[in-house]
Amino acid sequence: MTSPTRTTARIGDPLNRVDGVAKVTGQARYAAEHPVEGLLYGWVVSSGITKGRIVRIHDEGARALPEVVEVMTHTNRPQLPPFDHSYTDAVSVPGSPFRALYDEKALFNGQPIAVVIAGTLETARYAASLIDVEYESESHNTDFAVALTSQFVPNDKRSTFEPPQSRGDAHAAYDAAPLKVAADFHVPAYYHNPMEMHASTVVWEGNGRITVYDKTQGPQNVQAYLAAVFGFSPEHVRVKNPYVGGAFGSGLRPQYQVYLATLAAKMLERSVRVVLTRQQMFSHVHRPETVQTVALATDTSGRLQAIINDAATSTSRFEDYMETVCDWGLMNYACENASAKYTIARVDTYTSGDMRAPGAATGMTLFELAVDEMAYAASVDPLQFRLINYSDKNAMDGTPFTSKALREACAQGAEKFGWSRRTPAPRSMRDGRELVGWGVATGIWDALFEKTSAHAKLLPNGDLEVATAASDIGTGTYTVMAQVAADTLGLPIEKVTATLGDSALPKSTVEGGSKLAASAGAAVQHVCRGVAEKLLVAADQLEGQPLGGARMEDVTFAQGRIALKSDATRSISFGDAMSAAGLDTIEVEDSPAWHSGGSSQTRKSRNTHNAIFAEVKVDEELCVVRVTRIVIAVAAGRIINPKTARSQILGGVVMGIGMALHEETATDHRLGRVMNHNFAEYHIPAHADIQDIEVIFVDEPDPEVTPLGVKGVGEIGIVGTAAAVVNAIYHATGKRVHSLPVTIDKLLV
Numbered sequence: 001m002t003s004p005t006r007t008t009a010r011i012g013d014p015l016n017r018v019d020g021v022a023k024v025t026g027q028a029r030y031a032a033e034h035p036v037e038g039l040l041y042g043w044v045v046s047s048g049i050t051k052g053r054i055v056r057i058h059d060e061g062a063r064a065l066p067e068v069v070e071v072m073t074h075t076n077r078p079q080l081p082p083f084d085h086s087y088t089d090a091v092s093v094p095g096s097p098f099r100a101l102y103d104e105k106a107l108f109n110g111q112p113i114a115v116v117i118a119g120t121l122e123t124a125r126y127a128a129s130l131i132d133v134e135y136e137s138e139s140h141n142t143d144f145a146v147a148l149t150s151q152f153v154p155n156d157k158r159s160t161f162e163p164p165q166s167r168g169d170a171h172a173a174y175d176a177a178p179l180k181v182a183a184d185f186h187v188p189a190y191y192h193n194p195m196e197m198h199a200s201t202v203v204w205e206g207n208g209r210i211t212v213y214d215k216t217q218g219p220q221n222v223q224a225y226l227a228a229v230f231g232f233s234p235e236h237v238r239v240k241n242p243y244v245g246g247a248f249g250s251g252l253r254p255q256y257q258v259y260l261a262t263l264a265a266k267m268l269e270r271s272v273r274v275v276l277t278r279q280q281m282f283s284h285v286h287r288p289e290t291v292q293t294v295a296l297a298t299d300t301s302g303r304l305q306a307i308i309n310d311a312a313t314s315t316s317r318f319e320d321y322m323e324t325v326c327d328w329g330l331m332n333y334a335c336e337n338a339s340a341k342y343t344i345a346r347v348d349t350y351t352s353g354d355m356r357a358p359g360a361a362t363g364m365t366l367f368e369l370a371v372d373e374m375a376y377a378a379s380v381d382p383l384q385f386r387l388i389n390y391s392d393k394n395a396m397d398g399t400p401f402t403s404k405a406l407r408e409a410c411a412q413g414a415e416k417f418g419w420s421r422r423t424p425a426p427r428s429m430r431d432g433r434e435l436v437g438w439g440v441a442t443g444i445w446d447a448l449f450e451k452t453s454a455h456a457k458l459l460p461n462g463d464l465e466v467a468t469a470a471s472d473i474g475t476g477t478y479t480v481m482a483q484v485a486a487d488t489l490g491l492p493i494e495k496v497t498a499t500l501g502d503s504a505l506p507k508s509t510v511e512g513g514s515k516l517a518a519s520a521g522a523a524v525q526h527v528c529r530g531v532a533e534k535l536l537v538a539a540d541q542l543e544g545q546p547l548g549g550a551r552m553e554d555v556t557f558a559q560g561r562i563a564l565k566s567d568a569t570r571s572i573s574f575g576d577a578m579s580a581a582g583l584d585t586i587e588v589e590d591s592p593a594w595h596s597g598g599s600s601q602t603r604k605s606r607n608t609h610n611a612i613f614a615e616v617k618v619d620e621e622l623c624v625v626r627v628t629r630i631v632i633a634v635a636a637g638r639i640i641n642p643k644t645a646r647s648q649i650l651g652g653v654v655m656g657i658g659m660a661l662h663e664e665t666a667t668d669h670r671l672g673r674v675m676n677h678n679f680a681e682y683h684i685p686a687h688a689d690i691q692d693i694e695v696i697f698v699d700e701p702d703p704e705v706t707p708l709g710v711k712g713v714g715e716i717g718i719v720g721t722a723a724a725v726v727n728a729i730y731h732a733t734g735k736r737v738h739s740l741p742v743t744i745d746k747l748l749v
């Protein structure tokens with residue numbers, strides 16, 4: 001399939017990725033792939049205990065190998081700053097950020113406690129196997145259920161967050177209502193395992209300068225962090241991440257491999273690369289384990305009378321990671337009485353953190369399981385139940401939405417799926433020896449915007465470069481930037497080069513929260529408009545003024561020409577306009593003026609929504625579940641590129657299917673260690689697990705939400721998806737499972 005080419009690329013065109021060829025031909029280099037002269041390889045040695053202290057590291061055997069340059073530990077590392085503030089970053093959480101090799105303490109199993117640095121990767125790896133460590137263990141706890149029995153004591157006064165906003169008297173209304181359901185729902189911790197493992201190549205440039213190729217979602221965040229921790233002046237640290245092999249939140253904060261590689265480079269004044277192994281990814285950032293208690297009550301017609309939504313999530317001993325878990329259900333459903341409580345509990349692991357739709361992927365999904373149970377208890381069709389209790393405004397705080405086309409999403413999704421042909425009773429639909437189940441759920445996520453700067457440079461031949469220090473973690477940022485630029489100046493996509501992934505470029509927010517298409521897109525449009533204005537001024541200097549002093553609203557920009565709207569025969573090429581003004585280039589660097597907050601009177605909620613319909617087929621004897629069909633209808637404002645946007649939704653849905661059926665961390669709590677730390681035993685959907693997925697983008701014009709009317713689609717695809725699947729499993733089998741994933745053993749009982 002080829003893209004439409006040679007014509008102006010428009011916002012809304014399903015263009016191929018502009019970085020697609022570089023990726024499939026291997027020209028796109030990831031953090032560990034940049035060639036560096038004289039590079040050293042660091043291999044991380046991981047703690048074998050969960051809690052306690054390192055008494056001695058026996059590294060004589062490792063050091064005896066000829067190619068081993070150094071074994072870096074807490075006893076010989078370069079000096080590091082003593083206070084927490086040096087280690088915080090743009091998105092760090094309250095508490096005390098982890099400092100690898102800082103002292104003799106072990107805080108979690110798999111913690112990096114030494115780095116073997118050698119001339120080859122193989123030598124470093126072999127030498128690491130020769131290292132013997134003496135420990136003094138202390139008792140630990142990695143069991144979240146046990147942790148929940150202890151009172152939470154914050155590490156930091158910033159951790160005293162506001163509880164979710166309650167309304168009415170939920171407990172009294174629950175007690176008084178005729179129909180009710182209540183249950184505890186659970187999701188395990190999910191460990192981040194993007195295709196590209198955490199990796200950093202630190203190039204020692206001399207004169208106190210380093211260039212760092214890092215797997216990160218924010219090169220400027222890493223730049224500031226490395227400067228603060230290692231005492232570089234920020235302009236001497238350049239961080240590049242032109243290509244990132246997936247991140248999903250794991251690269252929002254600077255991760256410990258970049259710290260270790262930089263520490264080693266500083267110690268040796270050499271270039272060093274550190275790549276974590278797949279096993280070591282399981283001693284790293286993860287979505288917190290979550291327990292959610294949902295109690296719902298309705299009147300006899302299925303109208304909600306009470307919502308109680310309490311949740312707890314896991315964090316480490318040293319930091320207080322918190323997320324928005326309870327709010328989504330309270331926002332989405334009309335109900336006069338609603339309350340929520342949220343707390344966190346400590347386990348001896350690395351700090352949990354953001355993973356695709358943090359808080360909503362778990363909190364809203366588990367809520368939607370309870371909604372399905374309530375609909376059945378009230379004898380109302382589950383889709384109808386959601387429409388009966390639909391809220392046009394944010395039901396939690398009463399603010400209007402800038403837009404909410406969830407009703408349309410429900411209607412279009414149901415139509416495509418064929419929902420009206422569903423028979424409501426569990427076990428009532430069948431395909432041969434398989435039970436068939438149809439389930440529905442809805443989802444909600446934030447539509448965020450953050451002020452971002454961009455640079456645009458136009459050449460007389462119509463070649464246009466746009467740049468910002470954004471990241472493309474596989475989402476399509478390059479393509480979106482190029483597409484918005486091409487649309488603004490009326491150019492074919494081939495004329496535009498988008499550059500990102502470099503801390504030296506104009507300031508950008510981290511790639512997270514589904515906000516970059518809206519934020520970087522608006523910045524690119526803004527500077528390209530600036531270029532257009534300068535072009536028009538230049539055109540005026542042409543002899544005879546062929547455009548007659550026209551203003552911006554009187555002209556179009558297309559095919560490298562400025563033309564009068566009223567008379568397209570009167571046009572000037574960009575090159576002629578520029579030479580008339582004596583310009584070799586036109587350059588603009590700026591950020592758009594935009595205030596998304598508003599005063600409290602004008603405050604609005606900004607959210608994306610979805611409706612997901614799932615079909616499962618369940619082998620009646622073996623209880624094997626197959627997800628045979630998903631239809632997801634997404635209301636996410638304006639879609640810049642339906643092709644890359646669809647890919648984002650597909651990825652979210654696949655991850656959601658993994659939550660429903662596969663993904664689970666198994667920890668041996670006696671050891672405090674993740675036991676299934678590999679892809680053979682930590683299951684994610686394989687190709688054979690994924691069948692039909694249909695994505696619908698509902699028309700949702702919203703000029704208010706962000707400058708381009710874009711809401712972002714990186715996360716909304718996962719929210720609620722697992723609930724649609726698990727609700728379908730109930731419809732097929734008549735079994736309610738409250739703890740994800742729904743593995744065969746849970747259905748056999």
Ligand code: MOS
Nearest residue numbers: 249355356512513
């Ligand atoms: Mo995403 S969890 O905001 O990278």
